[in-house]
Amino acid sequence: MILESKIISQIFIYQSINGIGEINSLKTNSMKSIFLFFLALFTFTLNAQSGTYNGKYELKLEADNRDFHDYKLNLNSDGTFVFHSISHISKRIPPNNNSYGKGTWKAEKNIISFTSDKVKDLDITHSLDFSNSKARYDSKSPRDKSDRVVPSKLKFYQSDIFWIKGIEMLNSK
Numbered sequence: 001m002i003l004e005s006k007i008i009s010q011i012f013i014y015q016s017i018n019g020i021g022e023i024n025s026l027k028t029n030s031m032k033s034i035f036l037f038f039l040a041l042f043t044f045t046l047n048a049q050s051g052t053y054n055g056k057y058e059l060k061l062e063a064d065n066r067d068f069h070d071y072k073l074n075l076n077s078d079g080t081f082v083f084h085s086i087s088h089i090s091k092r093i094p095p096n097n098n099s100y101g102k103g104t105w106k107a108e109k110n111i112i113s114f115t116s117d118k119v120k121d122l123d124i125t126h127s128l129d130f131s132n133s134k135a136r137y138d139s140k141s142p143r144d145k146s147d148r149v150v151p152s153k154l155k156f157y158q159s160d161i162f163w164i165k166g167i168e169m170l171n172s173k
Helices: 002-053
Strands: 055-062 068-075 080-088 096-108 111-115 126-128 133-138 153-158 168-171
Touching (some): 002 096
Parallel strands (some): 096 126
Antiparallel strands (some): 055 168, 068 080, 080 096, 096 111, 111 133, 153 168
């Protein structure tokens, strides 16, 4: 009788250990699944956010006397940008002027912040320093269900480059 109770207790202990092991493995698998789900969600959200803002933005200003300003900005999906300004003013010497800038950008709540590394991004060609420059991204509201077309645009509201403040560049994708 004592031998039988020892055997029964050993069987019970063995079953308990296996049961606990199965519960722990279920918890581990569940935690791995939850972690992978949130990792995939974060990655998707990050890619979706940068996809909203990246693209080509342009502004063309023309006068009756053939003078013009042409601004082009490319926001790349890897977080870099390239800016090119072409202006032709016939009474200026020389009449044509090209200005370039490049650097990195990041978006936070429809505000795009630009930075230029003085060592890596600025050189003889790329002389525009976009550090401390910010632009607001405007597009059609998702609540607007009308058929009207509202182009996406960037409006610069802060910059150390005096002539870039106030410029609105339309997305030309």
